[in-house]
Amino acid sequence: MRRIFKYLPLIILASALLFAFWVNKAETKPETIRDIAMDTFIEITTYHQPRDTASEEILKDFKYLESIFNRYDENSVVYDVNKHAFEKPISIPSIFENLLTESLKLSDYTEGHFNPAIGPLVDVWRKVIKGEDISNLPDINIVKEAISISKTENIIINERNGQVSFAIPGVSLDFGAVVKGFAVDRAFEILKNKGIERAVINAGGTIGVYGSPPGRKYWRIGIQHPRKEGIIGVLNLTSTMVISTSGDYERYKIIDGKRYHHLLNPFTGYPTEELLSVTIINKNGLLSDAVSTAVMSMGLEKGIEFLTQKSLMAIIITPDLKIHFTGDAESLFQPEL
Amino acid sequence: MKRGDLLIYLFSASMLLFSFLLYLFLYSGLGFDQHIESVVVEYKKQVYAKIPLPSPERTIDINGPWGVIMLDLNGYKVRVNPFSPPYCPDKICMRQGWISKPPETIVCLPNRIIIYYQGGKYIDGLTH
Numbered sequence: 145m146r147r148i149f150k151y152l153p154l155i156i157l158a159s160a161l162l163f164a165f166w167v168n169k170a171e172t173k174p175e176t177i178r179d180i181a182m183d184t185f186i187e188i189t190t191y192h193q194p195r196d197t198a199s200e201e202i203l204k205d206f207k208y209l210e211s212i213f214n215r216y217d218e219n220s221v222v223y224d225v226n227k228h229a230f231e232k233p234i235s236i237p238s239i240f241e242n243l244l245t246e247s248l249k250l251s252d253y254t255e256g257h258f259n260p261a262i263g264p265l266v267d268v269w270r271k272v273i274k275g276e277d278i279s280n281l282p283d284i285n286i287v288k289e290a291i292s293i294s295k296t297e298n299i300i301i302n303e304r305n306g307q308v309s310f311a312i313p314g315v316s317l318d319f320g321a322v323v324k325g326f327a328v329d330r331a332f333e334i335l336k337n338k339g340i341e342r343a344v345i346n347a348g349g350t351i352g353v354y355g356s357p358p359g360r361k362y363w364r365i366g367i368q369h370p371r372k373e374g375i376i377g378v379l380n381l382t383s384t385m386v387i388s389t390s391g392d393y394e395r396y397k398i399i400d401g402k403r404y405h406h407l408l409n410p411f412t413g414y415p416t417e418e419l420l421s422v423t424i425i426n427k428n429g430l431l432s433d434a435v436s437t438a439v440m441s442m443g444l445e446k447g448i449e450f451l452t453q454k455s456l457m458a459i460i461i462t463p464d465l466k467i468h469f470t471g472d473a474e475s476l477f478q479p480e481l
Numbered sequence: 482m483k484r485g486d487l488l489i490y491l492f493s494a495s496m497l498l499f500s501f502l503l504y505l506f507l508y509s510g511l512g513f514d515q516h517i518e519s520v521v522v523e524y525k526k527q528v529y530a531k532i533p534l535p536s537p538e539r540t541i542d543i544n545g546p547w548g549v550i551m552l553d554l555n556g557y558k559v560r561v562n563p564f565s566p567p568y569c570p571d572k573i574c575m576r577q578g579w580i581s582k583p584p585e586t587i588v589c590l591p592n593r594i595i596i597y598y599q600g601g602k603y604i605d606g607l608t609h
Contacts, residue, residue, distance in 0.1 A: 152490045160493075185588045368608065
């Protein structure tokens with residue numbers, strides 16, 4: 145007993161030092177930057193030591209991705225490929241080959257419901273969905289023709305030369321469904337290399353949480369209510385994850401009481417029906433993005449069967465506003481009352 | 482060891498414990514600053530206006546390189562006035578209507594104008 149008293153001052157001093165160290169360490173301040181890239185709103189919050197440039201680097205990378213994968217930008221790589229790859233093989237940078245190859249794999253994985261060659265169909269519907277031409281819906285024959293061109297078999301990758309070509313004219317790649325998830329994956333790499341402990345990346349609604357939450361148990365990510373302002377519930381997450389949602393409320397026009405939105409079923413050629421929104425929770429952003437798009441097209445029964453078989457976490461909302469879960473998603477979900 | 486020494490030790494130990502608990506208490510609320518402080522208008526990552534909230538019902542003009550943007554304010558609600566001078570080709574932000582709490586934002590893609598709330602955060606992100 146006496147001995148403890150003898151060392152008491154030391155013990156107190158040591159705990160004071162530990163405490164000070166802990167406080168100092170925990171005191172990484174969150175900093176948020178906002179901008180527009182990849183045609184969408186970007187918000188990056190990093191919890192870091194002063195003078196860190198990770199956020200800026202991530203933003204720069206997003207703009208770089210946009211310069212490659214924006215199919216509406218005449219200076220982008222994908223524009224060049226779409227325009228000329230039938231005439232002659234086009235040399236592509238490795239990042240392009242990488243996303244193309246991964247997208248083709250994910251297209252197989254989702255049994256064609258996610259389709260990176262969906263460009264021709266997107267073009268058929270674009271004016272209707274943007275509200276520029278609501279007087280006439282596309283002719284069924286035009287839709288059918290677009291479906292027949294929108295096939296991944298028409299894409300030929302020559303890995304040895306780093307080139308891509310198209311088997312028939314009119315083929316058009318569209319990475320719009322996955323580029324945000326891909327971007328978040330790349331952002332995580334930057335955070336890792338920079339030694340950033342925690343961050344939240346919002347790439348136009350695809351959200352990445354990185355590391356452990358700051359001084360609390362969970363990261364809290366709201367899920368948009370598909371039919372009104374505000375959220376339908378919150379996901380409580382403890383560590384790195386990418387959350388991606390596809391919904392029929394994002395870009396749409398209602399014509400004669402029917403909703404025409406930007407998510408197209410590659411088999412029917414029409415906007416998907418049955419589901420209002422699909423949220424996927426996965427460590428891989430590219431997969432989250434591709435699968436959320438694909439399940440919208442699959443519909444409820446097929447979608448749940450697919451997700452269960454692949455053990456993926458998903459939250460599906462049907463028109464009766466019922467919430468369906470697969471994987472362990474239910475245990476993460478907290479409904480908004 | 483004298484009795485006085487012990488008292489000093491006990492005193493410093495309890496002070497340490499107290500500050501530890503106080504810190505835990507303060508830190509547990511950190512990250513979610515409960516109340517909305519202001520609405521911020523950013524253009525190309527530069528802050529052009531920061532208006533404290535809540536605000537009485539009024540309309541204000543914000544001038545910037547893009548032209549003029551008219552903001553309607555009412556309490557914590559904010560919108561771009563639908564009759565704002567046409568500074569923007571697609572007018573999506575004018576048609577968007579009111580936002581009332583974070584993380585709702587008004588974003589004008591062509592002009593790179595972002596209107597967002599400072600404070601009042603209750604979630605880390607919104608997936609949509």
